[in-house]
Amino acid sequence: MKRRDFLKSTAVFVSGAALSLSALDILEPGEVLAANPELRWGFLVDTYKCVGCGFCVKACKLENEIPLEANVTRTWVERYIMTKDGQVLMDTPKGALNGFTTKLIDQNADGMKKVADEEIAQAFFVPKLCNHCTVPACVQVCPVGATYQTADGAVLVDRTWCIGCGYCIMGCPYGVRFFHPVEHVADKCTFCYHRISNGGNTACAQACPFGARRIGNLRDPRDPVARAVLHQRVGILRDEYGTKPNVYYIGLNEEVR
Amino acid sequence: MVHGEAWTIKDLFVLPNEYVYWSIQIVMYPYMTGLVAGAFVLSSLYHVFGVEKLKNIARFALVFSFALLPVAMMPLLLHLQQPFRGIHVLMTPHFTSAISAFGIVFMTYACIVAAEIWFVYRRFIVETLLRLEQKSSRSAGESILLLIYKLLSLGVRDIGAEALEADHKAVKLLAGVGIPVACFLHGYAGFIFGSVKANALWMTPLMPVIFICSAVVSGIALCIVSYYVFMEIRKWAARRGKNYLLPDAIAHGSAAVDYHHLRSVQDHEVKMTSKYLLIFMTLALTLEMLDMIFRGYTAVKSWDALRMVIYEHDFVKIFILQYGIGNLLPFIMLLIPGITVRRAAAASLLVLFGVLMMRWNVVIGGQAFSLTFAGYMHYHLPIIPHDMETFKEGLAGALTVIATPFVIFYFLNMILPAFMEENSPSH
Ligand code: SF4
Ligand code: SF4
Numbered sequence: 001m002k003r004r005d006f007l008k009s010t011a012v013f014v015s016g017a018a019l020s021l022s023a024l025d026i027l028e029p030g031e032v033l034a035a036n037p038e039l040r041w042g043f044l045v046d047t048y049k050c051v052g053c054g055f056c057v058k059a060c061k062l063e064n065e066i067p068l069e070a071n072v073t074r075t076w077v078e079r080y081i082m083t084k085d086g087q088v089l090m091d092t093p094k095g096a097l098n099g100f101t102t103k104l105i106d107q108n109a110d111g112m113k114k115v116a117d118e119e120i121a122q123a124f125f126v127p128k129l130c131n132h133c134t135v136p137a138c139v140q141v142c143p144v145g146a147t148y149q150t151a152d153g154a155v156l157v158d159r160t161w162c163i164g165c166g167y168c169i170m171g172c173p174y175g176v177r178f179f180h181p182v183e184h185v186a187d188k189c190t191f192c193y194h195r196i197s198n199g200g201n202t203a204c205a206q207a208c209p210f211g212a213r214r215i216g217n218l219r220d221p222r223d224p225v226a227r228a229v230l231h232q233r234v235g236i237l238r239d240e241y242g243t244k245p246n247v248y249y250i251g252l253n254e255e256v257r
Numbered sequence: 258m259v260h261g262e263a264w265t266i267k268d269l270f271v272l273p274n275e276y277v278y279w280s281i282q283i284v285m286y287p288y289m290t291g292l293v294a295g296a297f298v299l300s301s302l303y304h305v306f307g308v309e310k311l312k313n314i315a316r317f318a319l320v321f322s323f324a325l326l327p328v329a330m331m332p333l334l335l336h337l338q339q340p341f342r343g344i345h346v347l348m349t350p351h352f353t354s355a356i357s358a359f360g361i362v363f364m365t366y367a368c369i370v371a372a373e374i375w376f377v378y379r380r381f382i383v384e385t386l387l388r389l390e391q392k393s394s395r396s397a398g399e400s401i402l403l404l405i406y407k408l409l410s411l412g413v414r415d416i417g418a419e420a421l422e423a424d425h426k427a428v429k430l431l432a433g434v435g436i437p438v439a440c441f442l443h444g445y446a447g448f449i450f451g452s453v454k455a456n457a458l459w460m461t462p463l464m465p466v467i468f469i470c471s472a473v474v475s476g477i478a479l480c481i482v483s484y485y486v487f488m489e490i491r492k493w494a495a496r497r498g499k500n501y502l503l504p505d506a507i508a509h510g511s512a513a514v515d516y517h518h519l520r521s522v523q524d525h526e527v528k529m530t531s532k533y534l535l536i537f538m539t540l541a542l543t544l545e546m547l548d549m550i551f552r553g554y555t556a557v558k559s560w561d562a563l564r565m566v567i568y569e570h571d572f573v574k575i576f577i578l579q580y581g582i583g584n585l586l587p588f589i590m591l592l593i594p595g596i597t598v599r600r601a602a603a604a605s606l607l608v609l610f611g612v613l614m615m616r617w618n619v620v621i622g623g624q625a626f627s628l629t630f631a632g633y634m635h636y637h638l639p640i641i642p643h644d645m646e647t648f649k650e651g652l653a654g655a656l657t658v659i660a661t662p663f664v665i666f667y668f669l670n671m672i673l674p675a676f677m678e679e680n681s682p683s684h
Contacts, residue, residue, distance in 0.1 A: 071262060072259045072273065072274050076272075076273045088631075090629075092270075107270070108268050108269060109266055109268040128272075137454065141353070141354045141356070141453070142354055143346050143350075143351055143356035144345040144350075144351055144357070145349050162339065163342040163343060165337055167354065167449075169274075170456065175627075175629075178259065178274040181258070241454055241455065257628075
């Protein structure tokens with residue numbers, strides 16, 4: 001190739017690429033949606049349906065590149081066991097990455113607890129994730145604005161701007177935040193924002209074989225999540241902090257905090 | 258290994274992402290900030306309220322507070338996961354965040370202290386400058402000093418009576434403005450904790466006030482201890498003629514520092530200051546007790562977990578180390594009549610320890626229980642560092658922070674002698 005030809009084709013290529021990039025920029029569906037006040041992401045968890053298999057936890061870690069073996073996770077599943085004499089035991093071994101494979105209850109330094117089957121009054125599983133609060137405590141405290149809320153309600157972290165102070169981790173009443181073991185910045189569930197803003201589903205909801213998890217638009221009355229929130233008895237976690245969570249639970253037990 | 262895992266032990270039910278994230282450096286942060294603020298308040302007692310008896314220690318406290326100043330920032334930087342981005346706080350201040358105002362408050366305060374020091378030392382700077390200039394042959398060290406003083410003088414060489422009078426007025430004004438700013442600087446360190454609503458132990462409006470009082474206590478105690486130690490060194494140096502430890506002897510000849518005089522000054526200052534220490538200790542202790550009693554009396558839902566932490570998990574740290582050894586014992590030592598310099602210094606050392614334990618119990622104790630109140634976390638300070646993280650957030654990092662102000666002070670004292678005595682009536 002002659003030098004002139006090379007330059008020419010490079011110029012054509014660069015301008016073409018720039019054009020197509022800017023075209024993409026304008027039509028980015030995420031931005032169109034974010035600018036739309038008719039959209040407010042919400043999440044529905046049906047605790048009656050959750051069996052504690054942990055598929056969601058694994059799917060989330062793979063999708064969002066959180067090292068599988070790291071002892072932090074964007075979403076996890078808790079197991080609750082209430083005994084007939086009123087005791088409440090909970091555990092979440094490795095966030096239930098591999099589900100609950102034993103009847104023994106992991107009490108960390110206190111060892112593994114065994115509860116006889118006939119002692120158990122009630123047992124259930126509760127998946128947890130970032131609530132993408134309407135009044136997010138984490139956004140309030142971030143000194144540099146690295147944690148922010150999008151117009152459609154998702155709470156995200158800017159990995160290039162976070163200074164890693166941990167104030168947001170302290171400020172979140174739900175313990176969903178942690179330091180990413182590789183990136184060394186604050187991390188948490190994003191509702192798979194990269195997927196949903198392109199019309200996709202969240203990795204955890206997609207992975208759940210029982211339909212216990214579901215993302216939806218709270219502003220759309222025909223959306224199944226919005227319908228459930230409007231027409232069923234749903235609960236939210238730790239109302240008393242005034243954060244106004246957007247993850248709603250069907251069948252939320254009083255013991256879950 | 259994820260951040261926090263190296264030093265956290267979990268017990269019972271703890272959420273998977275919960276660790277002791279704010280560890281030793283965040284204990285050091287309010288501790289060092291408190292020392293800065295406290296030392297400044299002590300120096301202002303003389304400059305603003307004219308407590309003549311504190312004259313000598315006031316000057317020392319001012320210079321020492323300046324040496325402590327950069328160290329208030331250090332723990333924060335050591336704690337950040339992305340320390341090189343620390344500047345982002347100033348570039349994108351996010352005003353709903355309590356930390357974000359730190360840069361601004363801190364800078365304001367630093368300017369006030371720097372300006373006050375300048376006015377206090379202006380006469381000395383100009384005099385030294387003129388003296389050095391008149392010298393026909395200067396050693397290399399003297400030439401450097403001359404350059405430094407030239408820079409420090411900012412080109413002002415007027416030391417007439419009128420100009421000096423103006424200096425005094427400026428000092429008084431700055432010291433006056435400095436008190437509320439110093440209190441704010443530290444009260445607001447308390448606010449950083451007190452405003453974390455997710456944390457049951459920190460969440461109290463009393464937190465800033467408690468922090469201010471204990472800051473003043475710790476600052477005064479540190480001044481007493483270091484004044485005592487430095488004076489001991491000076492006495493020792495004066496007796497043996499080791500002038501390199503005595504910048505004023507270098508300046509004015511060894512006749513300027515007389516052993517017996519040093520001794521009487523040390524005696525007087527330490528004893529006087531310890532009286533003020535007692536007053537502020539009473540105040541700090543009352544507030545802390547009030548907070549604890551109030552929590553127990555109102556006993557909201559979180560009290561169950563807090564009580565477990567306070568009366569069981571951290572009993573030794575709170576009641577033996579903090580209140581017993583760090584408060585009660587020095588309190589009694591200071592109250593017993595016939596106080597000696599040595600006793601006052603020993604008591605102050607205990608007070609310093611007590612305040613450090615208070616910071617520890619607030620910061621670490623506040624993270625000792627799970628957000629669910631169903632489990633607990635135990636913190637083990639990394640002693641032997643095996644990577645950068647365990648160095649920064651371990652004993653080694655804490656000791657680095659503690660040692661730094663003394664290094665800074667050593668050099669600062671060479672240029673602005675903190676123990677210089679002046680014969681002018683005010684200042
Ligand atoms: S759950 Fe926590 S991290 Fe998520 S938005 Fe609410 S306060 Fe922020
Ligand atoms: S850790 Fe990062 S995101 Fe969290 S408050 Fe600090 S700077 Fe903001």
